[in-house]
Amino acid sequence: MSAISIGQAAVLGIVEGVTEFLPVSSTGHLKITEGLMGIPVDDAAVVGFTAVIQVGAIAAVLVYFFKDIVRIVSAWGRGIVDPEQRRRHDYKFAWWVVYATLPVVAVGLAAKPLIDGPLASLWVVAGSLIAGSGLMWVADRLGRHKRGEDDTGLKDAMLVGSSQILALLLPGFSRSGATMSTGLILDLDRVAATRLSFFLGIPALTGAGLYELKDALGAGMSPLPVAVGTAVSFVVAYASIAWLLKFVARHTFSAFVVYRIAVGVLLLGLLGSGVLTA
Numbered sequence: 001m002s003a004i005s006i007g008q009a010a011v012l013g014i015v016e017g018v019t020e021f022l023p024v025s026s027t028g029h030l031k032i033t034e035g036l037m038g039i040p041v042d043d044a045a046v047v048g049f050t051a052v053i054q055v056g057a058i059a060a061v062l063v064y065f066f067k068d069i070v071r072i073v074s075a076w077g078r079g080i081v082d083p084e085q086r087r088r089h090d091y092k093f094a095w096w097v098v099y100a101t102l103p104v105v106a107v108g109l110a111a112k113p114l115i116d117g118p119l120a121s122l123w124v125v126a127g128s129l130i131a132g133s134g135l136m137w138v139a140d141r142l143g144r145h146k147r148g149e150d151d152t153g154l155k156d157a158m159l160v161g162s163s164q165i166l167a168l169l170l171p172g173f174s175r176s177g178a179t180m181s182t183g184l185i186l187d188l189d190r191v192a193a194t195r196l197s198f199f200l201g202i203p204a205l206t207g208a209g210l211y212e213l214k215d216a217l218g219a220g221m222s223p224l225p226v227a228v229g230t231a232v233s234f235v236v237a238y239a240s241i242a243w244l245l246k247f248v249a250r251h252t253f254s255a256f257v258v259y260r261i262a263v264g265v266l267l268l269g270l271l272g273s274g275v276l277t278a
Contacts, residue, residue: 017236023177056233100161128172129264
């Protein structure tokens with residue numbers, strides 16, 4: 001028997017698609033939504049389901065940035081056989097994405113019992129939403145926004161990639177929020193920080209989804225809700241990516257900061273009143 005119905009899967013797919021790349025914490029919103037719908041957030045099949053539907057959002061990134069990805073992968077392939085091509089930024093960037101993914105993979109495997117256990121608490125989600133808002137507010141105001149995507153280097157990729165660990169250990173902190181904030185602290189402009197967050201999220205989130213697939217299906221989750229949730233998250237995430245890139249080109253992250261604090265406080269109230277259980 002599936003722990004999630006097709007209707008619930010569609011709702012969760014919408015939530016995932018909207019929030020995966022916005023700096024508001026998709027994990028936090030999914031856990032809140034699951035709690036409100038009475039879905040056991042600590043069930044192995046449910047944990048696996050939420051990771052797998054992220055693949056739909058990642059597929060949206062692959063489609064949206066298809067030309068960029070082909071350019072980077074092609075440059076990497078040419079650089080493997082031609083030493084002259086290794087001077088190109090795209091060739092170097094491909095390796096930087098690989099290197100920057102290793103820290104979060106290592107921590108994810110080592111800390112999986114904590115991530116799936118005590119750290120999955122909605123109390124942690126609420127606190128992380130608020131704490132992450134503080135980091136985002138400081139980064140948006142202290143960052144000088146003077147460096148573009150072509151100015152990024154290995155140090156930038158490693159620091160931004162490693163910041164994904166914050167969201168891994170503190171669900172609610174937001175992977176996008178952590179990576180974008182780190183990019184801003186490194187003086188990247190908002191569009192460059194956002195695009196770097198997208199590219200660094202591809203291997204980490206794809207790997208997490210594939211790794212959890214066996215849990216989603218092996219723990220009794222029906223393939224149909226998984227397929228529905230993944231498909232819906234793809235469509236919604238594609239629209240979300242397009243909107244976000246236009247938004248950050250003209251606005252600060254203040255709206256996200258206020259929203260995150262409001263959701264964090266609301267969640268604390270729901271937990272404190274017993275409407276939701278941690």
